[in-house]
Amino acid sequence: MKTIAMVLFPDFLLLDMAGPMEVFSIANRYLAPQDAYQLSTIGTEPGALRASNGVSVQPDLYLEQATAAYDLLLIPGGPGAYNEPCPPLQAWLPDATRRAKRYGSICTGAFVLGFAGLLDGYRVTTHWHYTERLIKGFPGAQVETDQIYVLDRNLITSGGVTAGIDLALAVVAEDHGKKVAQDVAKVLLVVMKRQGGQAQFSPLMAAVAPQETAVTRVQHYVLDHLDETFTVxxxxxLVSMSPRHFSRLFARELNMTPMAFLQNARVDFARNLLETTELPLKTVAYRSGFGSVRHMRFLFSEKLGLNPTQYREQFS
Known part of the structure; x- marks a missing residue:
């Protein structure tokens, strides 16, 4: 029997807890009693804890009582995970994770691990909306921005919210084989392996900075004329600079090359057309500046893990 514990704190995201726990619970239907998962919840304080959606959950134990060596210790995300550290949890986690065979986080639960000093030297991920914040907050971690989940040695982290289900299915497959995990996925009406990564849900290009600079002037011009041909x-x-100086300045301000910006802008523009119109792919490619459906298909597959037709079917 494997023991799995979910650590709860005020303002946690309920689905981050419930999704993975349902995976393990349903897996028990297909397992012999001696192989089943034993599930429990640990609270940062005695009494019920209110999730970010207002639902209250009564944990089985609170921190001082949780001294077991769990097979898997998980931290959900939510506003309570990333807004500010929880000192009792920070103090408890290092010893608890050393005792556990494996530990991990769902969504923004990675911030809790980061505050406790448990991300340094590991490959990790979190919800796409918070990857930049995680990178800046914990520079010792190697943050993967497009993965649904990441397993690095004894640490497993997942992307946003429902990616916790993917993480749990991967754990079940490793523990009890792919067939059991597939049976659980069918009950939950989810796929065992998604097409593409988190990038398909997030914009590739951040908003243009409000202050006017030579780089932002070029960005605005390019965004207004995406159907035109551009070179460095x-x-x-456009801003009376040498290509070499402009490229250095652009990379310093945006941490990407001018041509990478152009490609990302075109992909994002095409995504919007695919989501909101019934335009033929050839028209979408032309208006986005790709020149051909073939080129658009190549960049979509490279950056999103989906081709334009798959993207339209999934998001429109």
Whole structure:
């Protein structure tokens, strides 16, 4: 029997807890009693804890009582995970994770692990909306921005919210084989392996900075003329700079090359057309500046893990 514990704190995200726990609970239907998962919840304080949606959950134990060596110790996300550290949880986690065979986080629960100093030297992920914040907050971690979940040695982390289900299915497959995990996925009406990663849900390009600079002037011009042909030389000429100096300045301000910006902007524009219109792929490709459906298909597959037709079917 494997023991799995979910650590709860005020303002946690209920689905981050419930999704993975349901996976393990349903897996028990297909397992012999001696192989079943034993599930429990641990609270940061005695009494019921209110989730971010207002639902209250009564944990089985609170921190001082949770001294077992769990097979898997999980931390959900939610506003209570990333808004500010929880000192009792920070103090408890290092010893608890050393005792556990494996530990991990769902969604923004990675911040809880980060506050406790448990991410340094590991490959990790979190919800796409918070990856930049995680990178800046915990520079010792190697943050993967497009993965649904990441397993690095004894640490497993997942992307946003329902990615916790993917994480749990991966654990079940490793513990008891792919067939059991597939049976659980069918009960939950989810797929065992998603097409693409988190990038398909997030914009590739951040909003243009409000202050006016040479780089933002070029960004605005490019965004207004995506159907035109651009080179680094042409973008540099818009602000009367040499291509070399412009490229260095652009990379310093945006942490990407001018051509990477152009590609991301075109993919994002095409995504919006695919989501909101019934335009043929050829028209979408032309308006987005790809020149051909073939080129658009290549960049979609490279950046999103889906081709344009798959993207439209999934998000429109």
């Amino acid at each position: 030389e042409r973008m540099a000429a």
